[in-house]
Amino acid sequence: MKKRFVATTLSVVIGFSTLGVTPAAIHPIKASAATINLQNNQKAVEAKADQLIQTAKSLIGKATYSNTVYKATYPYKFSCASFLMYIFEKNGVDLGTYNEDYMMQQGSYVARNQLQKGDLLFFRSKTTGTDPDHVAMYIGDNKVIHMADSKQNIVISDLNSKPYYTDNYVTARRVLPTLLPSNPATKGDNIVTKAYSLIGKAKMGSVNNTSSLSFTPTGFVDYAYKSNGVNLGTTNLKELMNKGTTVSRANLKKGDLIFFNSVKGSKTPSLVAIYAGDYRIIIPNSSGVLSRVLFVDYYNQHYMTAKRVF
Known part of the structure; x- marks a missing residue:
């Protein structure tokens, strides 16, 4: 959910993508499209994805859902997007934002039948507008991990388990390796x-x-x-x-x-x-x-x- 968060730790301040205000709509500027970094081999990407998944799973049962408060210390509080921002940041990958609509413009497009670990999947529950309001991370075997809602908190879901994951699906983005340094680094x-x-x-x-x-x-x-x-x-x-x-x-x-x-x-x-x-x-x-x-x-x-x- 795209909400204004209350900062409770220093890491909150340095991780947010706005100056405390969430814009109502996206107004993209022209910048070079993200391209796959061919200098990062697949093994490095897979290793980073496994680290992200391990961190995400380690927070199951330790974090609760909140779309107004971001708390990066135990007991953790995250929205769906700030949860992913946190686990990426903990593993040295900066998404630079906790907004689903901004995340959806990072990385490169990936077809649903070509998903790999670490890809971000976006969903929209609203019947109007084009902005996503939920994001999850693909962990392999047709499953995603995500901060679902205030009742479920962090869960692992099979993409075939509910019509929601098909009916409300928007797109998927591959942010690994585009957010990683080149190898060798420039x-x-x-x-x-x-x-x-x-x-x-x-x-x-x-x-x-x-x-x-x-x-x-x-x-x-x-x-x-x-x-x-x-x-x-x-x-x-x-x-x-x-x-x-x-x-x-x-x-x-x-x-x-x-x-x-x-x-x-x-x-x-x-x-x-x-x-x-x-x-x-x-x-x-x-x-x-x-x-x-x-x-x-x-x-x-x-x-x-x-x-x-x-």
């Missing part, structure tokens, strides 16, 4: 991995101090790039926006810098983000280092430009 992968590793650790402020992991937003970006051999040469936001070459939204790649303004139409940037691939962005701001998705209306409306700096 420079963009390494920058993104470094930035992700600082979520919950780096502190945002007015000075840059690498020993205490205290940064200004642009200082954080500079640190993530410099750690991977890319010297941006400035921590001034306007100067940073003049670096590198301009990249269209349709051609974004991991490690590109994306700039946003605070007033629509303004030519003055107020925010910089690192593109993490598959519509995800890593944003350093006064709240810390955040993971978001570009589908959110705010980022679509305040998008200025993107730059490739290596």
